[in-house]
Amino acid sequence: MVSYKDLGFVNTREMMGKALNGGYAVPAYNFNNMEQLQAIITACVETQSPVILQISKGARKYANQTLLRYLGQGAVEMMKVMAKEKGLKEIPMALHLDHGDSYELCVSCIESGFSSVMIDASSLPFDENVALTKKVVDYAHPYDVTVEGELGVLAGIEEHVKSEETHYTKPEEVEEFVKRTGVDSLAISIGTSHGANKFKPEQCTRNEDGVLIPPPLRFDILEEVEKRIPGFQIVLHGSSSVPREAIKTINEYGGTLKDSIGIPEEQLQKAVKYNVCKVNIDSDGRLWMTAAVRKHLVEHPEDFDPRKYLGPAREALINMYKHKNENVLNSAGKT
Ligand code: G3H
Ligand code: 13P
Numbered sequence: 001m002v003s004y005k006d007l008g009f010v011n012t013r014e015m016m017g018k019a020l021n022g023g024y025a026v027p028a029y030n031f032n033n034m035e036q037l038q039a040i041i042t043a044c045v046e047t048q049s050p051v052i053l054q055i056s057k058g059a060r061k062y063a064n065q066t067l068l069r070y071l072g073q074g075a076v077e078m079m080k081v082m083a084k085e086k087g088l089k090e091i092p093m094a095l096h097l098d099h100g101d102s103y104e105l106c107v108s109c110i111e112s113g114f115s116s117v118m119i120d121a122s123s124l125p126f127d128e129n130v131a132l133t134k135k136v137v138d139y140a141h142p143y144d145v146t147v148e149g150e151l152g153v154l155a156g157i158e159e160h161v162k163s164e165e166t167h168y169t170k171p172e173e174v175e176e177f178v179k180r181t182g183v184d185s186l187a188i189s190i191g192t193s194h195g196a197n198k199f200k201p202e203q204c205t206r207n208e209d210g211v212l213i214p215p216p217l218r219f220d221i222l223e224e225v226e227k228r229i230p231g232f233q234i235v236l237h238g239s240s241s242v243p244r245e246a247i248k249t250i251n252e253y254g255g256t257l258k259d260s261i262g263i264p265e266e267q268l269q270k271a272v273k274y275n276v277c278k279v280n281i282d283s284d285g286r287l288w289m290t291a292a293v294r295k296h297l298v299e300h301p302e303d304f305d306p307r308k309y310l311g312p313a314r315e316a317l318i319n320m321y322k323h324k325n326e327n328v329l330n331s332a333g334k335t
């Protein structure tokens, strides 16, 4: 058993509690590889933002769980060295399992030094979701490990779950869920979804420049949830904005991404004014990384050293994460 505290990670519930009281959301950024991790740490040190490093089940499998664990464990050391070199303060970091789908996976992550786990049993019937979430909470809490549960289903495709439709969170269920499970935070479904195609064009309207504007998030549901569990920590998944610039670059350099529509940043800024204190972003990183790699390889067909194209990709990611911290989540300067 390795405790997250011994690795230098902080308690996720306490980190999110500070965000809730401070009017900002902690960014929760997914990573699968070294360049993504370096970019997250660099951007968060430079903007002095707390951060939750997220590893999904698929990321663990892709990168090899042992290798990824050591990369994750080295993250705090990496951050300390970077902060010192830049003459900046060290930042609070947490390591989190994203979309854990079994008790065994959550236990394995807790034992290898994760500060928090998500048990995503949202596709199960309510009572089964309660039972599995509670089982994870009962294991995690004696180690002071934070647990995130989910009610409602987000549309979109992940490695483990594919849902065609959104099932909004039912506010009338949240109080019982939180009471019976003892979870520390709750992911809810209010109109965000996973991936780069969050809305169909026919669901959107066009502004005067012809840009597709998606329907607003269901803030009415968020308000109802907050009435029933006041002060409770709420998590927003599927929060990528799918920047037009990144899509344009990808398609200009040979990509074929169609109908890519994300959550407008103003909607996220508004959500942060409620009790949303953790915002999950993965796809925007994937898009910017792909855009930079495509552009570089088309412009420099003679290059074959991965550092030549992964370097610019890492720079693009740094800029994107800094922008989110400074302009969207308001987490910059909150160390
Ligand atoms: O919400 C899911 C994350 O974007 C992780 O995706 O399961 O493909 O690693 P993944
Ligand atoms: P996006 O696909 O919108 O980046 O959502 C990521 C996410 O929710 C990770 O859990």
Ligand code: ZN
Pocket (backbone or CB within 6 Å): 099, 194, 237, 238, 280
């Ligand atoms: Zn998610």
